Amino acid sequence: MRILFLGDLVGRTGRTAVIEQLPEIVETNRLDFVIVNGENAASGFGITEAILQDVLDAGADVVTTGNHVWDQRDTLVYIERQDRLLRPVNYPAGTPGRGAHLYTARNGAQVMVANVMGRVFMDAMDDPFAAIDKVVGECPLGQVADAIVIDMHAEATSEKQAMGHFLDGRVSLVVGTHTHVPTADHQILEQGTAFMSDAGMCGSYDSVLGMEKEEPVNRFQRKIPGSRFTPATGVATICGIAIETDDRTGLAERIEPLRIGGRLEPVLPSFWNTAG
Amino acid sequence: MRILFLGDLVGRTGRTAVIEQLPEIVETNRLDFVIVNGENAASGFGITEAILQDVLDAGADVVTTGNHVWDQRDTLVYIERQDRLLRPVNYPAGTPGRGAHLYTARNGAQVMVANVMGRVFMDAMDDPFAAIDKVVGECPLGQVADAIVIDMHAEATSEKQAMGHFLDGRVSLVVGTHTHVPTADHQILEQGTAFMSDAGMCGSYDSVLGMEKEEPVNRFQRKIPGSRFTPATGVATICGIAIETDDRTGLAERIEPLRIGGRLEPVLPSFWNTAG
Amino acid sequence: MRILFLGDLVGRTGRTAVIEQLPEIVETNRLDFVIVNGENAASGFGITEAILQDVLDAGADVVTTGNHVWDQRDTLVYIERQDRLLRPVNYPAGTPGRGAHLYTARNGAQVMVANVMGRVFMDAMDDPFAAIDKVVGECPLGQVADAIVIDMHAEATSEKQAMGHFLDGRVSLVVGTHTHVPTADHQILEQGTAFMSDAGMCGSYDSVLGMEKEEPVNRFQRKIPGSRFTPATGVATICGIAIETDDRTGLAERIEPLRIGGRLEPVLPSFWNTAG
Amino acid sequence: MRILFLGDLVGRTGRTAVIEQLPEIVETNRLDFVIVNGENAASGFGITEAILQDVLDAGADVVTTGNHVWDQRDTLVYIERQDRLLRPVNYPAGTPGRGAHLYTARNGAQVMVANVMGRVFMDAMDDPFAAIDKVVGECPLGQVADAIVIDMHAEATSEKQAMGHFLDGRVSLVVGTHTHVPTADHQILEQGTAFMSDAGMCGSYDSVLGMEKEEPVNRFQRKIPGSRFTPATGVATICGIAIETDDRTGLAERIEPLRIGGRLEPVLPSFWNTAG
Numbered sequence A, B, C, D: 001m002r003i004l005f006l007g008d009l010v011g012r013t014g015r016t017a018v019i020e021q022l023p024e025i026v027e028t029n030r031l032d033f034v035i036v037n038g039e040n041a042a043s044g045f046g047i048t049e050a051i052l053q054d055v056l057d058a059g060a061d062v063v064t065t066g067n068h069v070w071d072q073r074d075t076l077v078y079i080e081r082q083d084r085l086l087r088p089v090n091y092p093a094g095t096p097g098r099g100a101h102l103y104t105a106r107n108g109a110q111v112m113v114a115n116v117m118g119r120v121f122m123d124a125m126d127d128p129f130a131a132i133d134k135v136v137g138e139c140p141l142g143q144v145a146d147a148i149v150i151d152m153h154a155e156a157t158s159e160k161q162a163m164g165h166f167l168d169g170r171v172s173l174v175v176g177t178h179t180h181v182p183t184a185d186h187q188i189l190e191q192g193t194a195f196m197s198d199a200g201m202c203g204s205y206d207s208v209l210g211m212e213k214e215e216p217v218n219r220f221q222r223k224i225p226g227s228r229f230t231p232a233t234g235v236a237t238i239c240g241i242a243i244e245t246d247d248r249t250g251l252a253e254r255i256e257p258l259r260i261g262g263r264l265e266p267v268l269p270s271f272w273n274t275a276g
């Protein structure tokens, strides 16, 4: 089956690009399942229920998040009724919402998606390795789930790569988010799990992390805040990663990046051109 | 002119790949200047003078480093006689070696190379922005230097992007190193500076940061060291970035990634095929 | 009952001072229970089984540790047979040894001791608040335990104070370790729990953290390691905290610091002079 | 001469205690010079010009700060006309205000005060060791200055102790601030410099760092902000350190802590009782 994962939507330019273009991408390429990280969709900070709905309406099956999940205070409430919005699974017990869930894809397949946060250079959440081990153990690939996708929201490449190897052969895809920069290290690991350190963001790459560049540059130089951070308004690049899984094993057969629009070098998954 | 930058050599597999293949790459593509980050060349920790010599003999004009520069204690001594080895410019005053220098390229052009370390999630060095501002100010592009390349050895994408914008229009290339993962965000910024968040490493991508994957995965899970880190022995991918500069302004006209061998998707700069 | 807690033993000077002087301190003051943090007892790095035995023989009922617990590789083995040695309770499940245990004091009372590591500015262990909540919940003060002592091995004063308030009324004492500097904020919190941010170390205070001062000062200035860290050899100050608990409730009635020898201002708990 | 240093004023309770009690403390004990850290005086975040004036009127000769110096935006402006307000000296060149200055004490002596920020577990400022070395070098003790006091605003005890040894024999006092907890390690170092890792705060010790304890405890447990931090309202403890310097050398002859009011064990410098 064909799965598409898009990195962090940043601000109006990022979310608009995805909302406008995703429907056609899904249809043209007969995508079975789409996941979008939405943690920066609302002016760079969290996601509102209205934006969530727009992203789901555009074709996302699941919206994942990360450290910015609670930036919109409302999210603590509405996440309880929105089972297509995930927050990192390794928040303490009792945290509103869910961190992993099983969904039915367009082709009828069962897809488990889990969102987890790294701890290197980030806040000290519960152990991401133990948390993911548990949810994957409860929903084995090729038995309960036809595909499993892990959004590893983390800073350090070491921790993301370690998670990839830790899960190799047990999930379809481990893809990183949070750095807002797409990596070019997509590969299928030895036991069949597709891996990419970071999907990059859907936002303007004439920026610092999708935000207007002046204030970040100012803070690095002066060490004094000058103003708030606001999303950059340049044309967004939609960044993500596409995989094709083996319907029998759930492991990955293909992994290729996608970059559309804006300042980055454009690329589409070559295997999307082949007849289904 | 044509400049090639290769990311961190990691261990025997990484340095051997570069030493063996670089001579032909340089000749075939008529490269004018080559920079290689060598901070992990000696079993993953620093670089010996013998390895440095091998890398220079293979065609590197300059070898840059980073936080691992002093892992081989000898380096504090031999760096004084090796002006083609750079350590980050923002070490405290009085540190052995140099952090920036002007070199003559194969085509006779003057190329300034500076190595600088970021401070986000890293040790607190001197201000990288002030340090680079100073060396670039003393050696203006298009006047003293025909090209200027900055190796920004840093963890955070935000700090690297901020350095890119800070230097936009004043240098030929700002390229990151240290994460050991190539990014796909290469672009020419608005004022003409080529930029890429991370060049990636020259090493095995069946690994964690180029090191055997078992011990890193163990440490993330158990929080107890089990053994030393050793370089992975799989086939290396040579990772880097190529730029073409305007001989008059020193700014970038082209930037394209290079990945050869190993597990990553192979790519060569398309403009290398064009007649000179 | 009378409980004494001594902070991190650092090197030969620290452990010798405690081993030599503790027997008389215990006898003269009729102490019922003694806890010593021993994570730096062996040349500053961990503790050997022989040193552990010496410290227990000198009158310690329990030896706690912290981030240096595994510095002596042997500890992973011998900790299984040494139930008077504790490692932080919030290591991942499956870690050798134990993090909390119930002991019988000289007066026959049951004393629960738990060792836990903070996460602010430290490695990301399991949640210290949840981990301690569990062990305290399983062994309620005034019911199962006649006294409960928590060694909160942590860097940040905020996290230690938060742990104190979190446990207020449920344990006898929350005392910090790890900074190697005694604090003067000992108090009994509103619900009856004694608290002190850090017990300080038992080691030489003509030092940096109990280690010879030259190399630490060198590293801060130069950012280049010059040599290994070795324990300072000056006369040690024994640093700790004494509490008196209510035999019925297990809560604290008194808390006063103890500092003997070396360079710090000497002080003994005034209530030790009163007739028992 | 007699110098008093008071730690971070936190909120209304802390600043009111100091403003009300400092005049009598100064007069009764014939203090020659008083320094107060005021970085948390305005509801925990920075200091307004009005509060600064109140603290100066109460008898402070200098107000130092730290990482919270710019929390009140106005401070960037008014600091230029207030030479008795210091910000850390190791902000980048061009930062408004000053980080070190020479003042005339009540007894006519010249006192140099410098404020500097540590970098361990804190933002990456300019090198604190180099910055302090420079200002102390320009104003030698016993020649230009009759006394020199350094407020080292830092988190890590290692960095503070290293600064103490680095300056030993060259300044009168190195005192830490920022952790909001008084330490009990005051001593005169081998070459005559008085040292204390942290002066503690002037604020309520029924709190977390002087702020109401509920929200900090909530955040440690839940990892989700529930509300803003607000200063605790309990009775403040005034915390500080007093030194007596040799009028000829400027080095320290005595160092003793001061704690007045609130929940901590009260103490006054014993040498204040002696006839002058």
Ligand SMILES: [Fe+2]
Binding pocket: A008, A039, A040, A066, A178, A179, A180
């Ligand atoms: Fe994000």
Ligand SMILES: [Fe+2]
Binding pocket: A039, A066, A067, A068, A153, A177, A178
């Ligand atoms: Fe994020």
Ligand SMILES: [Fe+2]
Binding pocket: B008, B039, B040, B066, B178, B179, B180
């Ligand atoms: Fe490296």
Ligand SMILES: [Fe+2]
Binding pocket: B039, B066, B067, B068, B153, B177, B178
């Ligand atoms: Fe590095």
Ligand SMILES: [Fe+2]
Binding pocket: C008, C039, C040, C066, C178, C179, C180
């Ligand atoms: Fe320790």
Ligand SMILES: [Fe+2]
Binding pocket: C039, C066, C067, C068, C153, C177, C178
């Ligand atoms: Fe420790």
Ligand SMILES: [Fe+2]
Binding pocket: D008, D039, D040, D066, D178, D179, D180
């Ligand atoms: Fe403060």
Ligand SMILES: [Fe+2]
Binding pocket: D039, D066, D067, D068, D153, D177, D178
């Ligand atoms: Fe502070």
